[in-house]
Amino acid sequence: MDREALQERYGIIGESAAIKQVVDKIMQVSGTDITVLLQGESGVGKDVTARAIHSLSKRTRNDLVIVNCGAIPEGIIESELFGHEKGSFTGAHEARKGYFEKADGGTIFLDEIGDTPKNIQVKLLRVLESGEFFRVGSSKMYTADVRVIAATNKDLWELVQQGKFREDLYYRLDTVKIKLPPLRDRQDDIIPIFRKFVTEFSSKYDSVFQGFSDEAKELLVSYRWPGNIRELRNVAEQLVVLEKSQFIDKDTLQKYLKGRQHLGSADNLPVLSRNDYEEEESSGFDGHSGADMGIIYRALLEMQGDISDLKKMLAKFVYSTFSDKELKALPSTMPRDIDPNDISSHIYRDSQSSKESLGISTPADHHHEKDDDDVESFFAGKEIPSIEEAEKFLIEQALKRYEGNRRKASEALGVSERTLYRKLDQYDLQ
Numbered sequence: 001m002d003r004e005a006l007q008e009r010y011g012i013i014g015e016s017a018a019i020k021q022v023v024d025k026i027m028q029v030s031g032t033d034i035t036v037l038l039q040g041e042s043g044v045g046k047d048v049t050a051r052a053i054h055s056l057s058k059r060t061r062n063d064l065v066i067v068n069c070g071a072i073p074e075g076i077i078e079s080e081l082f083g084h085e086k087g088s089f090t091g092a093h094e095a096r097k098g099y100f101e102k103a104d105g106g107t108i109f110l111d112e113i114g115d116t117p118k119n120i121q122v123k124l125l126r127v128l129e130s131g132e133f134f135r136v137g138s139s140k141m142y143t144a145d146v147r148v149i150a151a152t153n154k155d156l157w158e159l160v161q162q163g164k165f166r167e168d169l170y171y172r173l174d175t176v177k178i179k180l181p182p183l184r185d186r187q188d189d190i191i192p193i194f195r196k197f198v199t200e201f202s203s204k205y206d207s208v209f210q211g212f213s214d215e216a217k218e219l220l221v222s223y224r225w226p227g228n229i230r231e232l233r234n235v236a237e238q239l240v241v242l243e244k245s246q247f248i249d250k251d252t253l254q255k256y257l258k259g260r261q262h263l264g265s266a267d268n269l270p271v272l273s274r275n276d277y278e279e280e281e282s283s284g285f286d287g288h289s290g291a292d293m294g295i296i297y298r299a300l301l302e303m304q305g306d307i308s309d310l311k312k313m314l315a316k317f318v319y320s321t322f323s324d325k326e327l328k329a330l331p332s333t334m335p336r337d338i339d340p341n342d343i344s345s346h347i348y349r350d351s352q353s354s355k356e357s358l359g360i361s362t363p364a365d366h367h368h369e370k371d372d373d374d375v376e377s378f379f380a381g382k383e384i385p386s387i388e389e390a391e392k393f394l395i396e397q398a399l400k401r402y403e404g405n406r407r408k409a410s411e412a413l414g415v416s417e418r419t420l421y422r423k424l425d426q427y428d429l430q
Contacts, residue, residue, distance in 0.1 A: 395429060
């Protein structure tokens, strides 16, 4: 089966390079019994990927047993996974098979594996290595021939470092890793996926979708989709049902996105452009408006995780673009709904030490340094870049400056080596 046939069969829509890599890996691993770890945000389609791998495997005639480890209470998860004997605990009126026994000869999909309690992780490791386990309340050894596919929306290595996940289990699960990209990283696929959902729901609800305007299409593509494909599907269903036979314009679509654009972690920030601030007055800076700074700091205020790391990386752009005089004038130029005192103390107070730790020269000097020329060329003539673009660029520049020395690069960026390694893996940087 070729890539196109596989995508058609399992409803994996998209022509982006990222999704093609996923499909290629599915084809590579499906014919084996190798353990697979699916990593990606909630709603990116990890369950669809697991079903595709199982269906293409030699075990397709047997069951695919799906287990959401995060949804099972800690007190009964051992019994659910491995079964129990009659009378082993209150309410155990009869012996019962666990998920591993039910999946014997087939595949077990352990979703949200990162939420598994530490005492259960030991037993999972034993099953993965030998296929052996005990039912709760039994001393009899049971075995199961099971292919394991695990999935997580967390950074398992980070959990290992925090002591929340066993390192030996991590290495056993991380045999083959398939990273499923968030929807915002495959923007060319958004419209085709949306059209598929609309077609399905139009048929289901006997409705006619009249299409949407170019502005609505642009909003659909530029929106961050923190809920990924699951959220896109919900929005498509709402539009078909609630806006039946209506032509969808930007304002109509905005109603179904409202309240979601300002939620999520640093990876789910809304896309903000200069057009969002057309009404803002000019700050009087040399070609810089208060909107420029407002975009950056509005994004900073909306972050809920990794704010310290991203703050320092964003500062690289700020200090490379604005003079010290402009930074001092910042409070009077901020958008009216942001507290300028919070922002100015947050950034300017330690400007000199921050610049030194980040390896940034002043505007008077940076024209003479190649790295700063690279920064200027990266931002020249562009809209404010996304967090991911700026972060990836700064990491590349730091590694380039220190000739690949990750320790020095992490110190210059103001992040830990562990965080840098995680970012290198996230952006596929070598």
